[in-house]
Every structure is written in C-alpha cells, then in structure tokens.
Amino acid sequence: MSITRRFALAAGFLAAAALPAFAQGDYPSKPITMIVPFAAGGPTDTIARIVGENMSKTLGQQVVVENVAGAGGTTGSARTKDAANDG
Numbered sequence: 001m002s003i004t005r006r007f008a009l010a011a012g013f014l015a016a017a018a019l020p021a022f023a024q025g026d027y028p029s030k031p032i033t034m035i036v037p038f039a040a041g042g043p044t045d046t047i048a049r050i051v052g053e054n055m056s057k058t059l060g061q062q063v064v065v066e067n068v069a070g071a072g073g074t075t076g077s078a079r080t081k082d083a084a085n086d087g
Contacts, residue, residue, distance in 0.1 A: 028059060028061045029061075030061070031061060031062040031063070031064055032055070032059070032061060032062070032063045032064070033063075033064045033066055033083075034048055034051075034052050034055075034063055034064065034065050034066065035066050035068055035076050035079050035080045035083075036048045036065060036066065036067045036068070036076065037068055037069070037073035037074075037075065037076020037077055037079075037080075038067065038069055038073060038076070039067060039069040040067040040069075045065070045067055048065050049065050052064075052065045066079075
C-alpha cells in the first residue's frame with residue numbers, strides 16, 4: 001500500500017471520528033449525581049462544584065455533588081461502582 005493511500009485512509013478515519021455523536025432523546029433526563037470520594041470543603045470538592053455548575057449550565061440538568069469521604073477514597077469509589085446504571 002502506498003504512502004499516499006495510507007495517508008488518505010488515516011485522514012478518512014480521523015474525519016469520521018471527529019463527527020459529533022448525537023444522543024437519542026433528551027439526555028440527561030434526570031439530575032446527575034457527581035460523587036466526590038473526599039471530604040467537603042477541600043480542593044477536590046471545590047473543583048467538583050465548579051465543574052458541576054458548568055455541567056449544569058451546559059446540559060440543562062441539575063448536577064448534585066455528593067461528598068462520600070472515608071477509607072482514602074475507597075468508600076466513594078465503592079458508592080460509584082454500586083450506583084444504578086442509567087444508560
């Protein structure tokens with residue numbers, strides 16, 4: 001395969017990957033819970049709240065920041081793992 005053909009093929013794949021993906025329906029249709037596995041008031045909580053506020057404006061849906069501290073982040077990670085799937 002020639003170099004020109006490889007380049008054209010790679011450019012085609014990149015162009016296809018750059019196309020936006022359109023979700024079906026109005027997603028998200030319910031509030032989003034962002035679980036922060038560290039205590040409230042720290043730098044991680046502050047960044048999560050700033051990101052959550054911007055997500056809320058962009059998505060048009062409420063973003064709830066939930067701090068689940070304990071066990072060096074394991075408790076919050078376990079809460080995320082056990083959360084119900086929503087699509």
